[in-house]
Amino acid sequence: MIRKFPLSMLGSTYLLFLFAICSNTFLILEAFLTCNGPALKKLRLQQRSSASFVFPDDDGDNSIDDYPPEWESSQLPTPRTKGAPNKLDLYGEDELADLLQLHQQLYPRTGKSTDRSSESSAQQPLNPLDQSGGNSFLGIHDMVMETIQELEVVKKVQEKEKESLVDDDMSLLSSITDADAAPLPTWLPSDIVEKMKGIRAIASDVDGTITGSDQSVHPKTQSAIQRAVEASYSPIHQLKTFFPATGKSKAGAMASLPSDLASLLSQGPGVYIQGLYCVNGDKIVFEKKLSITAVAAAEKLVAELGTSVIAYDGDSLYTNDLTDTVRELHEIWNEPLSKEISVLADYPGSFHKLLICDKDLDKLNSVRTSLEQLAKEYDCVVTQAIPTMLELLPSGCSKAFGVIKLCEDLGIDPATELLAVGDAENDVEMLEMAAIGCAVENANHLAKDAADVILPLTSTDGGAGLAFEVIGGL
Numbered sequence: 479m480i481r482k483f484p485l486s487m488l489g490s491t492y493l494l495f496l497f498a499i500c501s502n503t504f505l506i507l508e509a510f511l512t513c514n515g516p517a518l519k520k521l522r523l524q525q526r527s528s529a530s531f532v533f534p535d536d537d538g539d540n541s542i543d544d545y546p547p548e549w550e551s552s553q554l555p556t557p558r559t560k561g562a563p564n565k566l567d568l569y570g571e572d573e574l575a576d577l578l579q580l581h582q583q584l585y586p587r588t589g590k591s592t593d594r595s596s597e598s599s600a601q602q603p604l605n606p607l608d609q610s611g612g613n614s615f616l617g618i619h620d621m622v623m624e625t626i627q628e629l630e631v632v633k634k635v636q637e638k639e640k641e642s643l644v645d646d647d648m649s650l651l652s653s654i655t656d657a658d659a660a661p662l663p664t665w666l667p668s669d670i671v672e673k674m675k676g677i678r679a680i681a682s683d684v685d686g687t688i689t690g691s692d693q694s695v696h697p698k699t700q701s702a703i704q705r706a707v708e709a710s711y712s713p714i715h716q717l718k719t720f721f722p723a724t725g726k727s728k729a730g731a732m733a734s735l736p737s738d739l740a741s742l743l744s745q746g747p748g749v750y751i752q753g754l755y756c757v758n759g760d761k762i763v764f765e766k767k768l769s770i771t772a773v774a775a776a777e778k779l780v781a782e783l784g785t786s787v788i789a790y791d792g793d794s795l796y797t798n799d800l801t802d803t804v805r806e807l808h809e810i811w812n813e814p815l816s817k818e819i820s821v822l823a824d825y826p827g828s829f830h831k832l833l834i835c836d837k838d839l840d841k842l843n844s845v846r847t848s849l850e851q852l853a854k855e856y857d858c859v860v861t862q863a864i865p866t867m868l869e870l871l872p873s874g875c876s877k878a879f880g881v882i883k884l885c886e887d888l889g890i891d892p893a894t895e896l897l898a899v900g901d902a903e904n905d906v907e908m909l910e911m912a913a914i915g916c917a918v919e920n921a922n923h924l925a926k927d928a929a930d931v932i933l934p935l936t937s938t939d940g941g942a943g944l945a946f947e948v949i950g951g952l
């Protein structure tokens with residue numbers, strides 16, 4: 479092809495090539511290609527199964543004789559005809575062009591030095607398609623091959639990272655007990671460490687445990703819950719489930735959490751309404767309700783004592799008097815707003831539990847004495863989660879009982895595989911029956927007495943998150 483150029487064009491072409499090589503700029507080569515576009519427009523590398531790359535000339539003849547003497551075919555990249563395929567056998571022309579474009583984006587205009595020695599560079603003839611000098615830009619072949627190598631390195635790094643994640647997950651708990659590891663925190667009893675290795679599930683109270691005194695969730699706790707839910711979907715992580723265990727309705731519990739946490743937990747397992755409504759996804763694992771006679775007796779008692787009463791039927795709440803105290807359950811504690819009906823005992827069906835509320839704590843203490851006597855007569859039990867609220871439940875039921883029923887459905891042995899975290903009287907049995915029971919620092923004395931571990935942080939400061947991370951292996 480070049481033999482058909484006028485001599486003057488060849489002279490100028492040669493000077494341009496020399497200038498491009500010496501100046502080490504890509505722009506000069508672009509100028510060359512632009513000036514000689516009509517002759518070099520068809521110049522390209524073509525892959526052949528058993529021949530070298532050739533350049534078609536203007537008359538359509540692909541003869542190798544059309545190469546200038548200084549462009550020997552041995553200097554051009556050729557596919558291998560025997561043995562294992564090289565990169566040129568595996569990538570087509572369009573793919574090579576894409577790789578070249580990616581390379582140019584990574585190393586725009588300025589080129590990139592090679593590690594070849596000056597001696598090896600001197601032994602190879604200068605080639606406008608393969609400038610391999612220490613300071614010159616890479617040729618097309620080298621640029622493509624280097625880009626391929628870079629992509630392969632990235633792939634190997636990603637595979638290595640995946641392997642390291644598996645190693646990290648499998649060695650997490652063992653590293654805690656390593657004799658050469660950092661000393662255990664002073665708040666973590668040494669006899670708990672061995673039990674930590676078996677933890678496969680976490681159950682946590684919501685109010686006063688996950689949420690702080692201001693009803694917010696500390697970032698440490700929120701992050702730990704998110705990791706716990708992610709771990710439950712991992713085939714390699716030991717932790718298999720995280721679920722709330724609360725006296726709230728499901729709707730109230732989700733409304734108390736940040737929206738991203740609520741979206742994670744709402745579709746999973748959970749123990750609600752003090753263990754009287756337990757679900758695993760869309761399946762109701764266990765539920766139990768009060769008898770109508772117990773509801774009628776309790777309704778009569780609270781009317782005589784002048785306190786407010788709220789009845790729970792799943793996520794629907796009812797009252798016979800929509801007082802300010804009843805409204806606060808919705809406005810402060812995020813439970814659904816109660817619907818007012820004249821007589822609770824006339825409700826079709828029944829209720830999971832009754833909530834008796836009063837801001838006067840002395841008055842509520844006197845109400846408790848009468849309510850516990852009523853509970854004995856009507857096969858019920860009384861518990862308390864918040865100082866201003868008493869709860870009447872069906873006999874034999876509690877948050878702990880609901881957790882046990884849900885663990886059965888999940889294939890978890892709570893005595894050896896459950897970490898439970900809480901803060902109040904209604905958490906006591908759950909903390910006692912779990913493999914490891916933790917009480918946040920703001921817990922009442924009953925919960926602390928029942929716990930194996932008393933955390934050094936309150937729920938407001940992320941105490942629950944600390945338990946999830948350190949004891950739950952997150």
